Amino acid sequence: MIAELKKSIIIGFCLLFSANSFATLTIDITQGVEGALPIAIVPFAWTGKEQLPEDVTSIIRSDLQRSGRFAPIPDEDLISRPHDGKQVNFTDWRALNVDNLVIGKVELLKNNEYRIQFQLFDVIKATQLTGYSIKTSKKGLRRTAHRVSDIIYEALMGVRGAFDTRIAYVTVRKLRNEQKIYNLAIADADGANEKIIFKSVQPVLSPTWSPDGRHIAYVAYSRGRPELYLQNIHTRRTKRISSYQGLNNAPAWSPNGKYLALTLSKDGNSEIYILDIEANKLSRVTKNYAIDTEPTWLPNGRGLIFTSDRGGGPQLYRVAIRGRKVNGQVTRLTYKGSYNARASVSPDGKKVAMVHRADGQFHIAVMDLPTEHFTILTESGLDESPSFAPNGSMVIYATAYNDRGILAAVSVDGRTKQRLSFKDGDVREPAWSPFKTK
Amino acid sequence: MRRQFNLLLILGFVLILSGCGATQTKEDDKTPVTAEGVEAGTEGEAINEGAGMALSLDDPTSPLSQRVIYFEFDSSTIQSEYQDVLAAHASYLADNPDTSIVLEGHADERGSREYNIALGERRAQGVQQLLTLQGVTEKQIQVISFGEERPVAMGHDESAWSLNRRVEILYSGQ
Numbered sequence: 001m002i003a004e005l006k007k008s009i010i011i012g013f014c015l016l017f018s019a020n021s022f023a024t025l026t027i028d029i030t031q032g033v034e035g036a037l038p039i040a041i042v043p044f045a046w047t048g049k050e051q052l053p054e055d056v057t058s059i060i061r062s063d064l065q066r067s068g069r070f071a072p073i074p075d076e077d078l079i080s081r082p083h084d085g086k087q088v089n090f091t092d093w094r095a096l097n098v099d100n101l102v103i104g105k106v107e108l109l110k111n112n113e114y115r116i117q118f119q120l121f122d123v124i125k126a127t128q129l130t131g132y133s134i135k136t137s138k139k140g141l142r143r144t145a146h147r148v149s150d151i152i153y154e155a156l157m158g159v160r161g162a163f164d165t166r167i168a169y170v171t172v173r174k175l176r177n178e179q180k181i182y183n184l185a186i187a188d189a190d191g192a193n194e195k196i197i198f199k200s201v202q203p204v205l206s207p208t209w210s211p212d213g214r215h216i217a218y219v220a221y222s223r224g225r226p227e228l229y230l231q232n233i234h235t236r237r238t239k240r241i242s243s244y245q246g247l248n249n250a251p252a253w254s255p256n257g258k259y260l261a262l263t264l265s266k267d268g269n270s271e272i273y274i275l276d277i278e279a280n281k282l283s284r285v286t287k288n289y290a291i292d293t294e295p296t297w298l299p300n301g302r303g304l305i306f307t308s309d310r311g312g313g314p315q316l317y318r319v320a321i322r323g324r325k326v327n328g329q330v331t332r333l334t335y336k337g338s339y340n341a342r343a344s345v346s347p348d349g350k351k352v353a354m355v356h357r358a359d360g361q362f363h364i365a366v367m368d369l370p371t372e373h374f375t376i377l378t379e380s381g382l383d384e385s386p387s388f389a390p391n392g393s394m395v396i397y398a399t400a401y402n403d404r405g406i407l408a409a410v411s412v413d414g415r416t417k418q419r420l421s422f423k424d425g426d427v428r429e430p431a432w433s434p435f436k437t438k
Numbered sequence: 439m440r441r442q443f444n445l446l447l448i449l450g451f452v453l454i455l456s457g458c459g460a461t462q463t464k465e466d467d468k469t470p471v472t473a474e475g476v477e478a479g480t481e482g483e484a485i486n487e488g489a490g491m492a493l494s495l496d497d498p499t500s501p502l503s504q505r506v507i508y509f510e511f512d513s514s515t516i517q518s519e520y521q522d523v524l525a526a527h528a529s530y531l532a533d534n535p536d537t538s539i540v541l542e543g544h545a546d547e548r549g550s551r552e553y554n555i556a557l558g559e560r561r562a563q564g565v566q567q568l569l570t571l572q573g574v575t576e577k578q579i580q581v582i583s584f585g586e587e588r589p590v591a592m593g594h595d596e597s598a599w600s601l602n603r604r605v606e607i608l609y610s611g612q
Contacts, residue, residue, distance in 0.1 A: 203587040205551060225582045226555065247559060247583065250552040263556065269563070270556040291556040307553050313512065314553055341550035355550050362549055382594065384550055400594065429551070 025191030025427075027066060031417035036071040037156065039064065040098045043075065044118070045083035045105035054141040056106055056116060056148075062190060063149035063163040067393075068416025073098060085119055090126040098123055102152060113137060116144050120152050130155045142192060162391040165189045166433040168207040168216055169407060173425035184218055186233060189432075191420065197233055207431045208251050208260075216431075217241070217251040217260055228262060230277070242275065252296050252304075259324050261285070261295035261304055272306055274324035283324045294342050299349045305333060307341040314341040316354060334367065336374050342385060346392040351412065353377075353386035353395045364397050366412060377414045387432045396420075398428040494530060495609060501526035507565055509603040511546070514560040516568060524565065527607060528572030535575060541565050542606040543583040546599035555585030558605075565605045 041064070043057045064070040079096060082088045083105040093101050104118030119131035130151060136144040143164060150161030171183045184198040184207060198204060202221035209216055217230045226249050228242035242248040246265030253260055260275045264282075272285040272295045286292040290310035297304055303320045310317075311332065320328035334340035339357035346352070349369070356365035361381030367374050382400040389396070389409075394416070396409045401419060405426030409418045421427070494502050504523045507516060516524070531537060543558030562581045570576060591598035 203584065205587070221584075221587075246581065247555065249555055263552065265556075265559060270559065291553065291560060293556045294550065294552045307550065309553075314550070339549060341553050357549065382548065403594075 025187060025194065025420055025422055027191060028419045028421075029066065029068060029417070030419055031068070031415070032071070033068045033411075033415045036069055037100065038071050038073060038096075038098045039100045039102065040073045040078060040093060040096060040123075041102045042078055042081050042083070042104075044103075044116070045081075047105065048108040052106055052141075053138055054145065056141065056145045057104075059142060059145035059190070060102070060149050060152070063146060063161075064152065066190065066418065067153065067161075067163075068411060068418070069153075069157060085121075085128060085131075088121065090121070090123055093121075093123045100129075100156060104148075109135070114141060114144075116141075116148060118148050118152075120155055142188065146188070146190075159393060160391045160435075162389040162393060162432075162435075163189060164436055165390055166213070166436075167396060167407075168209065168429075168431040168433065169427050170204050170207065170429040171422060171425050171427045172405070184216070186216070186433075195233075197231060197236065198229075198238070205429050206250055207429060208253050209431055209433050210253050211255055211257045211434050212437055213433050213435075215253075217253060219249050219251070228260075241277065241280075246270075247293075250294050254297050254324075255299055255301040261297065261306075263293040263295070272304065274321070276324055281324075283326075285319060285321070285326050286330065296343050296345055298345055299347055302327075305343040305345060305352060307343070313338045316340050316343050316352065336365075336367075340365075344386045344388050344395070346388050346412070347390055348392055351388075351392070353388060353397075355384050355386065364395060364410065366395070375414065377410045377412075378408070378417075380408070383408075385429055387430050389432050390435045396430045396432055398430060502530055505607040505609075507561075507605045507607075508600065509561055509605075511599070511603065512557075514557065514564050516564050524568050525572060528569045528574050531569065531578055532573035535578065538578045538580070538610050540580045540582055540608040540610075542588075542608060543581065543585075544588060544602055544604050544606070545586050546602040547586045547589065547594070548599065551585060555583050555587075558583035558585045561603075562605045565607070 041057060041061050046052045061072050065072055073096060079092050082103050101121040101123050102118060104116065107115045109115055113135055115133060115135050117133040120129045121127065122129050132151060134144050134147065146164035149163040153161030166186050166188055168186045171185060173181045175181060179201055182200045182204040183196045184204050185194050185196045187194040200220055200222055204218060204220045207216050207218040214234060215230055215232055217228060219226050220229055226247055227240055228248045228251055229238055230241045231238040242262060244264050244266040247263050247270055250263040251260045258276060260277060262273055262275060263270050264273050269289060270291050270293050271287065272292050274283050274285060285304065288310050290308050292306060292308045294307040295304045303318055305316055305318050307314050308317045316333040317330050318333050319326060319330045337356055337358055340354050342355045344353045352367045352369060354365055356363050356376060358376065362383050363376045364378045364383045364386045365374060365376045380399045384398050386395045386397040392412065394409050394411050396407055399406060399408050405428045407420040407427050407430050409420065494500050497503060501523045507520050531539065541562040543562030545554035545557045559581060562583060566579050566581055569579060589602045591601040
């Protein structure tokens with residue numbers, strides 16, 4: 001029963017997705033949660049004459065499906081098509097074995113604006129859980145649909161949704177003459193609206209988002225060696241911000257938006273520094289003959305976790321920071337196995353995702369900081385670059401599948417898994433954006 | 439080094455010729471031999487030196503033709519099998535202070551991308567250190583790491599990975 005349900009989810013999903021011509025990225029759920037919440041989503045009524053520019057209902061349905069926590073009822077099984085609370089007969093819906101029902105409508109307003117109205121019901125209790133009426137421009141239709149998904153998700157899961165977010169990533173394509181093209185791109189978390197913000201024939205890597213979501217810092221080998229760049233993704237204005245001799249790598253934006261932690265080797269070997277972006281001032285964090293790299297901030301801005309092989313092989317270490325200065329000793333964080341690297345900290349500061357080697361295979365693992373509980377989340381063996389969703393529910397990462405580089409996402413409890421693959425080329429280096437600030 | 443060679447050449451000629459014509463005077467033996475020896479020696483050296491720069495770097499039988507150093511997994515230790523090759527490069531560079539190289543550091547695809555860039559750099563820095571200890575000046579060497587970004591072998595097994603864990607010695611203009 002559940003296997004059939006999962007199968008129909010995947011098929012249904014692909015059909016829905018092919019209707020969306022924007023996406024170069026396709027998302028397949030490879031493992032759904034058993035006991036995913038059955039939910040009825042009735043196609044929103046549309047009162048306009050022309051075709052609705054965005055299929056709002058299918059965006060919401062795809063979002064909820066993609067979280068792995070919901071099992072939307074197929075359209076053909078819907079017993080009726082209400083779009084107003086008064087039209088709902090709860091007894092009928094109870095017979096379908098759904099706990100929740102979503103109905104709504106989209107209207108075209110006089111000034112070329114749209115209004116999306118929706119209501120979420122608890123079918124058993126016959127009560128409305130939440131409902132909103134949101135005005136938006138044509139351009140904002142997709143975003144508003146994602147916001148509706150977020151509201152529904154939070155109402156039922158008790159956790160903020162992460163559907164109205166974006167991802168940054170790097171794609172690599174090989175031309176016929178064997179030359180590679182690297183594209184740094186950003187897209188909505190469902191893969192729509194891909195925008196290429198930087199193109200190069202030389203390697204590009206390590207994108208990191210500013211906390212306000214307006215800038216991305218990244219490493220590019222445009223001049224033949226690694227240098228750090230900072231781009232305003234709206235104005236496209238780009239600045240080279242670190243070009244020391246040796247490495248200018250592994251940037252990580254501080255939660256207060258003022259600093260970039262980064263890796264430089266100008267003083268002999270790879271060490272971690274903090275750059276005050278405005279003032280262009282550097283402070284040094286590590287002083288060790290070992291490799292120190294891949295810094296990432298604690299969400300309160302009061303510490304860094306980084307990769308160091310000072311203990312013989314790569315492991316994660318932590319150091320307290322105040323402002324941009326070191327405020328304590330470096331202490332070791334990971335002891336499981338001989339290789340732990342590339343930390344990503346959850347937004348509540350309680351979990352650290354990392355690349356962990358076990359039996360020669362590289363997996364994504366999560367360590368719970370308070371309990372030190374350690375879980376390996378993936379079965380694939382060439383995983384890298386984990387990045388937490390801003391609601392802490394999922395980790396996106398890069399991996400290999402059928403000899404291609406793809407992205408994948410796994411829920412923090414390991415129960416939900418997805419594959420995100422591109423039409424052509426390899427994709428890698430994902431970075432999940434912060435929540436959007438209004 | 440060169441003077442010793444000259445002397446040996448001269449000595450060699452002297453010994454050979456003194457073995458042949460016992461009736462010839464020493465003066466006769468010496469002067470032409472010495473002149474020849476010295477001239478031959480100098481000419482030979484001059485020829486080798488002028489064309490030697492192009493010859494040695496392009497000579498497939500010379501140790502200078504080996505431009506790639508390979509590494510064990512997770513390691514930046516230079517294996518002893520490369521000592522001679524690196525000594526040859528060091529010697530060449532020390533003799534040609536206007537020649538510079540780029541040392542490109544690389545790693546195989548496994549593990550973390552940024553850590554691999556630092557690992558590639560450490561491998562190249564190891565080679566750099568070995569060269570500078572043997573008389574190469576700092577300004578003749580530039581170190582650039584590509585981590586796992588520029589593999590030469592595309593497979594996902596040890597036969598590919600072992601080819602990608604490397605430092606490449608790139609001569610300018612080559």
